[in-house]
Amino acid sequence: MISSFELTDAHEEHRETVRQFCEDEVEPHIEEYEESGTFPMDVVETVADAGFHGVQYGSEYDGLGLDYRSYAITIEELSRSWKLLAGTASVAGSLVGYPIHEFGEEWQREEWLTRICSGEWIPALSLTEPNAGSDAGSLETTATRDGDEYVLEGEKVWTTNGSIADFLVVGVQTDEGVSLIGVPEPAERDGLEFVRDIPCMEGETAVETEIRYDGVRVPVENVIGEPGRGLRYVLEGLDIGRIGTAAQGVGVAQGAFEESTAFADEREQFGQPIREFQGVSFKLADMAIEIEASRLLTLAAAAKRDRDERVTAEAAMAKTKATDVAMDVTTEAVQVHGSRGYSKDYSLERRMRVAKGMQIYEGTNEINRVVVANQLYE
Incomplete structure (x- = not known):
């Protein structure tokens, strides 16, 4: 249950910083790499150089020294532009970085985590x-x-x-x-x-x-x-990873939603913008409602982790909701765009493809529902 939750001005400034970074350093390169089918190593290094592979870890390990809400915001904004980069950053910050930071020896943090946060190593x-x-x-x-x-x-x-x-x-x-x-x-x-x-x-x-x-x-x-004790470490890392995957879902859905609202305003049929047809406007309204609900669940889970509390149920809820919403929103976004949404000339078909993956990794959404159900009786 969400008990308390707040974003400060610093969080909003961080969001603007990451979004501007993505617009300047990421989005100009997406089409090139997607068409060639090659891993964007240089773009990944640029993301890491900005500190986004170690948002919540201290500067002594080349991290940004921020909190888990900032981590979630970073992953959301990266995903809004290109989910591939968010996935790499999320693995670095959660499934790999978390057990080293929380349970590893200091020499492991100094030698391994520092190289991961700095971008010298892809983990x-x-x-x-x-x-x-x-x-x-x-x-x-x-x-x-x-x-x-x-x-x-x-x-x-x-x-x-x-x-x-x-x-x-x-x-x-x-x-x-x-x-x-x-x-x-x-x-x-x-x-x-x-x-x-x-x-x-x-x-x-x-x-x-x-x-x-x-x-x-x-x-x-x-x-x-x-x-x-590795299974315990993995499960705790998954709590963080699921916050990251939830943020990926929010970002992918947000990107699809923004493309859809712009297209529905520009595209005219029967003498009016298609957004003026109730069948389209209700789709857009439902998208907005579900994305905001997913974002709140995700940030609330991150805020609870910032209070140094376990977030097993909250992270599972956020991951399940946000990735299901991403699948639904991208599907409806393709529908709003009609034949253009079906075309690879637009990014929506890519967003729809990656949304399906998010429902599967970091625990399938069926497994996450099991996690939530089990937590109801603890």
Whole structure:
């Protein structure tokens, strides 16, 4: 339940800063990379240079030292322009950055988190397996202790940015249970194979990698936190990641909504702008209502985390609502644009494709509903 929630002038100024950044540094490059189907490495580096890969982490780790509301705002604004960049920033700030920051050793924060926040490293979480998706506790990839090293064996799928990553956090089974292990410079590791990048609806710019670990050796000291507590760390990181994914949903929907309101004002049929037809105006009104509700849920979850409280239910609610809304809004936005919405000449079909992915990753929306239902009785 939302108990208290506020955005300050500083938050609104941050939103304007990120939006202006996107308009100047991101949007001019989207068409080029989407048409070529190549990962926008230089644009990602520009985003990281601006501090957006470490919004909520301190300046001692090259972060911006802001709060989780600022993190959510950053991800929303990046997604409003190009969701691909928001996904990379969200992984850096949540699924990878969070367990290192909260549970890692200080040397790991100094050596690993600093490189992630600064953009020197592109990070990835290597967790999902062919037989372990929603049930992260049933991982089959193992890490066997051999002296001062762990030996990794197993297969991972859907590792976002895996084949281009400079640093992996790998979920494994150790004698103690699920553990997280940091693997710097994975491309140089013997026994680590990037099997393929999985084709997906988001398009060829997105990198979703299948990885095989065949006797990969890493130092024991690379375990993040305590061995056997990795599932807890992942679940806490998912609370933050789901705030990020909710913000992605809000941003994607907001971008589609703005394009739709502009088009409905400009497009005339039967001698009047199509926005004057109730069938269109009601679509636009519903979009506005649902986007605002999603934004409030997302920022309220972030505000609660800023109070240093767990946000398992709130993050799951926000993620589910906002990504379902993104799917609905982009679908209706295509309808408002008619044949133009169906065309790749416009960005709406891309927004619609990425919206579907957001309903699946960071826990499917069905799993998030299970999370919410379970929290009702705690």
